[in-house]
Amino acid sequence: MGGWVEGDPVGDRVFLDLPAFSPERGGVLPAVRVAYETWGTLAADGGNAVLVEHALTGDSHVVGPAGPGHPTPGWWDGLVGPGAPLDTDRFFVVCANVLGGCQGTTGPSSLDPDGIRWGSRFPEVTVGDQVRVEAALADALGIDRWACVVGGSMGGMRALEWAVALPERVGTLFFLASGAVATADQIGTQTTQQAAVRSDPRWAGGDYDPADPPLQGLGVARRIAHLTYRSAFELGERFGSAVQEDGRFAVASYLEHHADKLGRRFDAGSYVVLTETMNSWDVGRGRGGVEAALGRVTARSVVAGVDSDRLYPITQQQQVADGLDVPLHVIASPYGHDGFLIEVDAVGKLLRDLLR
Numbered sequence: 001m002g003g004w005v006e007g008d009p010v011g012d013r014v015f016l017d018l019p020a021f022s023p024e025r026g027g028v029l030p031a032v033r034v035a036y037e038t039w040g041t042l043a044a045d046g047g048n049a050v051l052v053e054h055a056l057t058g059d060s061h062v063v064g065p066a067g068p069g070h071p072t073p074g075w076w077d078g079l080v081g082p083g084a085p086l087d088t089d090r091f092f093v094v095c096a097n098v099l100g101g102c103q104g105t106t107g108p109s110s111l112d113p114d115g116i117r118w119g120s121r122f123p124e125v126t127v128g129d130q131v132r133v134e135a136a137l138a139d140a141l142g143i144d145r146w147a148c149v150v151g152g153s154m155g156g157m158r159a160l161e162w163a164v165a166l167p168e169r170v171g172t173l174f175f176l177a178s179g180a181v182a183t184a185d186q187i188g189t190q191t192t193q194q195a196a197v198r199s200d201p202r203w204a205g206g207d208y209d210p211a212d213p214p215l216q217g218l219g220v221a222r223r224i225a226h227l228t229y230r231s232a233f234e235l236g237e238r239f240g241s242a243v244q245e246d247g248r249f250a251v252a253s254y255l256e257h258h259a260d261k262l263g264r265r266f267d268a269g270s271y272v273v274l275t276e277t278m279n280s281w282d283v284g285r286g287r288g289g290v291e292a293a294l295g296r297v298t299a300r301s302v303v304a305g306v307d308s309d310r311l312y313p314i315t316q317q318q319q320v321a322d323g324l325d326v327p328l329h330v331i332a333s334p335y336g337h338d339g340f341l342i343e344v345d346a347v348g349k350l351l352r353d354l355l356r
């Protein structure tokens with residue numbers, strides 16, 4: 001319950017063990033394990049590699065069926081494979097579970113060197129930290145420069161950080177449904193979600209019993225979050241004020257379903273750590289501001305957003321497009337922020353154009 005733990009089936013994951021890592025805001029991780037998946041074949045010169053960056057509750061399983069070790073099917077099924085937009089006849093595609101996550105990469109539900117769960121002792125991690133870990137993975141795989149770095153939402157933050165922090169290592173950038181800096185609206189909803197997790201007595205300050213996790217708190221957090229991921233229009237069309245036979249509002253039942261589903265595959269500690277990573281996101285920090293930071297990017301870039309996204313409104317992608325001096329691509333969709341996961345055809349077309 002609540003994420004991948006040592007002893008669970010490995011599924012399609014491969015692991016890389018890295019030495020001690022010092023997050024920029026303090027603390028130390030004496031060792032870091034990275035869980036990743038790959039598709040296709042790396043060219044001899046390492047020049048055909050594509051890095052896919054997952055969002056908050058995603059993981060390395062971009063495509064492929066659910067099965068032992070993988071609680072859900074791929075979150076971008078259709079985008080990676082032979083002849084797909086990320087064509088595995090051409091590209092070597094890599095996706096790693098993020099630092100602080102709960103699907104095999106070191107996070108708060110991992111064990112420290114003494115065999116004790118990190119829990120509340122897990123350090124704060126920034127998007128920059130996460131990219132430094134991914135750079136170590138790239139080094140280990142023999143990839144000096146990615147042909148493309150692709151990401152939406154929280155994955156878009158890592159993609160942009162790559163292009164700004166290590167411009168010489170990013171050939172093309174696909175930045176989707178994300179922003180250059182966290183907004184008050186995003187921080188407000190995320191800190192409210194964190195408060196929901198922390199208000200569950202089972203949370204126990206972050207050192208909860210893995211056999212009895214704070215599912216109530218995590219479930220409330222997911223309900224709040226999921227509302228921000230969809231549009232008021234779509235929810236209205238689908239559910240209106242309908243009441244089910246069991247007496248519950250259909251929309252409340254739908255949100256409860258997503259809450260239960262997340263509790264079966266995600267760790268509450270990772271939820272708090274990763275939402276805090278997003279709260280602290282500002283690509284311009286220490287770089288003279290967002291505009292100056294974007295000026296460092298040399299990658300040929302595509303910037304896209306979803307017209308009905310109320311969490312990462314299109315103005316945020318416009319800021320990045322302007323900073324990179326590229327046109328903004330607007331995906332028309334009723335699905336709100338989750339449109340970046342659902343509108344696979346529109347996303348795929350933009351990816352094909354970028355990689356042609």
Ligand SMILES: CC(=O)SCCNC(=O)CCNC(=O)[C@H](O)C(C)(C)COP(=O)(O)OP(=O)(O)OC[C@H]1O[C@@H](n2cnc3c(N)ncnc32)[C@H](O)[C@@H]1OP(=O)(O)O
Pocket residue numbers: 057058059072073074075250251253254255257261338341342
């Ligand atoms: C396919 C996956 O689940 S991928 C899982 C891994 N997830 C990630 O990596 C994170 C990204 N994914 C997500 O956030 C979401 O899963 C999304 C964006 C892919 C979901 O988008 P959609 O496909 O539009 O699904 P939607 O939000 O309509 O939810 C459908 C579910 O709600 C259920 N549902 C619909 N109405 C109701 C209702 N009134 N009461 C209860 N449940 C309901 C459906 O039965 C369905 O259940 P299932 O997912 O268990 O089959």
Ligand SMILES: N[C@@H](CCO)C(=O)O
Pocket residue numbers: 055056057058152153154229338341
């Ligand atoms: N539905 C996505 C939204 C975050 O971008 C997720 O759960 O990861």
